[in-house]
Amino acid sequence: MDDVQCFCELIPKIELHAHLNGCIRSSTFRQLLSSPTDQTRLDTLDKEFSVGDTHARMANVFEKFSLLRSCVTNLDDIRRIARETLEDFISDNVIYAELRTRPRSFHNGKIPSSSYIEAILDIMKKYEEKICSRLILSIDRTQTLEQAMETLKLAENYRTHIVGLDFSGDPNIKSFERFRPVFDLAKQINLSTTIHIGELPDKECINENNLIIDYKPTRLGHFNFRTNDQEQRVLKEQIPLELCPTSNLLTMNLLDLTEHHFDLFYKNKHPLAICTDDSGLMNCNLSSELFQVVQTFHLTKKELYEFIFQTSNLIFDKNMIEFCQKKLNIFSQQSNLF
Numbered sequence: 001m002d003d004v005q006c007f008c009e010l011i012p013k014i015e016l017h018a019h020l021n022g023c024i025r026s027s028t029f030r031q032l033l034s035s036p037t038d039q040t041r042l043d044t045l046d047k048e049f050s051v052g053d054t055h056a057r058m059a060n061v062f063e064k065f066s067l068l069r070s071c072v073t074n075l076d077d078i079r080r081i082a083r084e085t086l087e088d089f090i091s092d093n094v095i096y097a098e099l100r101t102r103p104r105s106f107h108n109g110k111i112p113s114s115s116y117i118e119a120i121l122d123i124m125k126k127y128e129e130k131i132c133s134r135l136i137l138s139i140d141r142t143q144t145l146e147q148a149m150e151t152l153k154l155a156e157n158y159r160t161h162i163v164g165l166d167f168s169g170d171p172n173i174k175s176f177e178r179f180r181p182v183f184d185l186a187k188q189i190n191l192s193t194t195i196h197i198g199e200l201p202d203k204e205c206i207n208e209n210n211l212i213i214d215y216k217p218t219r220l221g222h223f224n225f226r227t228n229d230q231e232q233r234v235l236k237e238q239i240p241l242e243l244c245p246t247s248n249l250l251t252m253n254l255l256d257l258t259e260h261h262f263d264l265f266y267k268n269k270h271p272l273a274i275c276t277d278d279s280g281l282m283n284c285n286l287s288s289e290l291f292q293v294v295q296t297f298h299l300t301k302k303e304l305y306e307f308i309f310q311t312s313n314l315i316f317d318k319n320m321i322e323f324c325q326k327k328l329n330i331f332s333q334q335s336n337l338f
């Protein structure tokens with residue numbers, strides 16, 4: 001194996017943008033899909049994965065998400081997904097992960113969303129020796145304000161392991177403005193926030209970008225489509241960005257990373273995290289994401305190390321920063337980096 005690729009695998013890594021259900025192993029996804037019709041539909045979606053423009057690709061990804069949501073039907077399913085996700089991160093030498101998920105209930109509400117959260121937190125605690133993980137709760141663009149308020153309440157109730165609030169879902173639905181009161185409340189209680197921004201190249205999306213930047217979340221996800229003015233505001237206000245190479249290339253319809261905005265923000269020494277987004281659906285891991293970046297932009301091992309070190313400052317659970325930096329220091333000493 002290439003020496004640099006090996007380095008990317010060995011270095012302790014930090015994952016800040018991973019949707020729990022999107023991390024599902026493809027073998028597990030296929031097992032959970034019981035009906036042959038759904039299996040065939042997944043085959044077709046897989047074949048058409050990288051066909052068409054941004055809107056078509058987004059539609060494909062979101063149809064997969066709805067198929068996935070329909071086959072995760074009980075707590076055992078989500079426990080399995082959480083367990084396998086953490087195992088995959090551990091074998092990729094990820095030392096700290098912030099996983100995000102939209103809380104849900106099962107069996108017509110007989111199993112409430114608090115049980116969903118507790119099931120995930122239990123698994124996270126079981127793996128704590130091998131990987132430190134924290135939860136971020138997602139508000140979906142299609143939800144009602146009332147549902148979003150409930151999510152905020154859940155986050156408050158499990159404050160030790162829930163470290164933030166995310167805004168995600170189908171970017172065709174421009175609803176940040178509607179949820180702004182919930183995100184304002186999150187700020188009031190010092191709950192960190194991360195907002196998906198600029199996922200579609202349309203006018204409404206670009207307009208929504210302004211509202212999101214005005215809000216000034218703790219971190220932003222993607223920022224694929226934006227105006228120069230928006231770019232300058234994010235740079236000036238130093239709002240950290242979570243960038244997800246494989247996912248961004250796919251949805252932006254780019255041939256390779258040379259056209260990706262990593263370069264611009266990296267050159268400006270902007271706070272950045274490289275992340276996987278949906279490692280199962282996108283068939284990637286954090287090492288391969290970082291390796292792509294290193295190769296495309298000719299980063300040295302030392303620069304990669306420094307990059308991950310600065311990412312550690314963006315962690316929502318501030319108690320974990322020192323832990324990650326210590327692990328990185330030990331690694332640098334062992335590999336004679338400096």
Ligand SMILES: CNc1ncnc2c1ncn2[C@@H]1O[C@H](COP(=O)(O)O)[C@@H](O)[C@H]1O
Nearest residue numbers: 019020021022065100101102138168169278
């Ligand atoms: C392509 N980039 C993306 N943009 C926006 N939302 C995304 C996403 N990738 C994933 N999700 C959101 O995360 C959910 C799956 O995880 P959870 O069921 O919450 O654990 C998806 O249904 C979608 O709403």
